[in-house]
Amino acid sequence: MNTLNEGENSVLVSIAMCTYNGEVFLDQQIQSILDQSHTNLELVIVDDCSKDGTFELLQSWHTKHPSKFKIFRNEKNLGYNKNFEKAISLCSGDFIAISDQDDIWLPTKIEKLIKSFTKDNIVLSHCASIHLLGNKLKSKSGVLRWERHFSGNNTSSLFLFNQVQGHNMMFRKTLVRYILPLPDDVYYDWWIAIVATCYGCVSSVPEYLVQHRLHRNNAYFQKGKKSKKEDRLYLLNTLKAFSGIRQMEPTARLFLAELIQQISASVNTFNHKFDFKLFKFIHKNRWVIFGHKKRFFPEWSLLKASFKYSKP
Missing domain, CATH: 3.90.550.10 (Spore Coat Polysaccharide Biosynthesis Protein SpsA; Chain A)
Known part of the structure; x- marks a missing residue:
């Protein structure tokens, strides 16, 4: 009602x-x-x-x-x-x-x-x-x-x-x-x-x-400034919490599972170097992840955003 x-x-x-x-x-x-x-x-x-x-x-x-x-x-x-x-x-x-x-x-x-x-x-x-x-x-x-x-x-x-x-x-x-x-x-x-x-x-x-x-x-x-590894670990734990929501639409749940897998691998192999695998995944899904951005040159902006999430 x-x-x-x-x-x-x-x-x-x-x-x-x-x-x-x-x-x-x-x-x-x-x-x-x-x-x-x-x-x-x-x-x-x-x-x-x-x-x-x-x-x-x-x-x-x-x-x-x-x-x-x-x-x-x-x-x-x-x-x-x-x-x-x-x-x-x-x-x-x-x-x-x-x-x-x-x-x-x-x-x-x-x-x-x-x-x-x-x-x-x-x-x-x-x-x-x-x-x-x-x-x-x-x-x-x-x-x-x-x-x-x-x-x-x-x-x-x-x-x-x-x-x-x-x-x-x-x-x-x-x-x-x-x-x-x-x-x-x-x-x-x-x-x-x-x-x-x-x-x-x-x-x-x-x-x-x-x-x-x-x-x-x-x-x-x-909030305090966290290291990149701490940021990714917090993000990983947050995404895992989201995965417990029962009513999530199947497509979103599948994307979430893939994102958790990518962030988890990034945390486990973190070595203070650029994470190319994470960059590749984020950039592939850039329009989903960064669709909120409003820029004159969107592809360049989304490339920079993907890079930002993947750098050490």
Whole structure:
């Protein structure tokens, strides 16, 4: 059943937010959510044992808007993925949107995402974001300049490069049973995007509706720089996790198995030299793997991308 048939404004949207030492920018993000043109919202916020004044701020917001806020505090630190798993599981809305603690949402973000669920088989929708560095928007960072915004259910095109980011997405609550539990060592938004393509379709709203803040204390900068071998090992483990999704389309599953075989061989024989076999496989499948790229000279661009994934 398409919930939207009952009227867009009546649809309850849950916002799943995880906080950790986020007091500096938290007020701006929460206010931008409360300023949404779609007003039927609940904010489900789980604090992961913050050591600053984050939880006290959340309590203050709850006091001002008790009907809008559900706040929780973990007894022990769960980490990024498991905290989002808990937040998602506590949501009661027909749709669930993910929120970082330090971004700024444009007022029509929720409204436009909801309107994109035009068919019952659309289980997830996402918009685009633009980087906010300090208090300045970096217009050249806008992904729509360089990429085709993903839509549809071609799972294979997300195996190496995920365009569907957590702070941009909204999904139906019916998808939760297939999303959870979140794998420990796979980026939660990558996992959700892959699952969505296996159990339905993804819709695209190719507009900048989020100002995604970059600063030294957020996850973007805390990932740390990995070696090429570590990168490939992480990718291998991620791809193996994807292989456990039951509803994956047979063609995608076959391609995934081939990709796992290639990455596994690359990890096992890694010797800090250019991996020609991996390059050959990636370049052969370049239009599947790098179909998101939007360039003036696509073949040259795809050749460089294939080279990048194969070099030591």
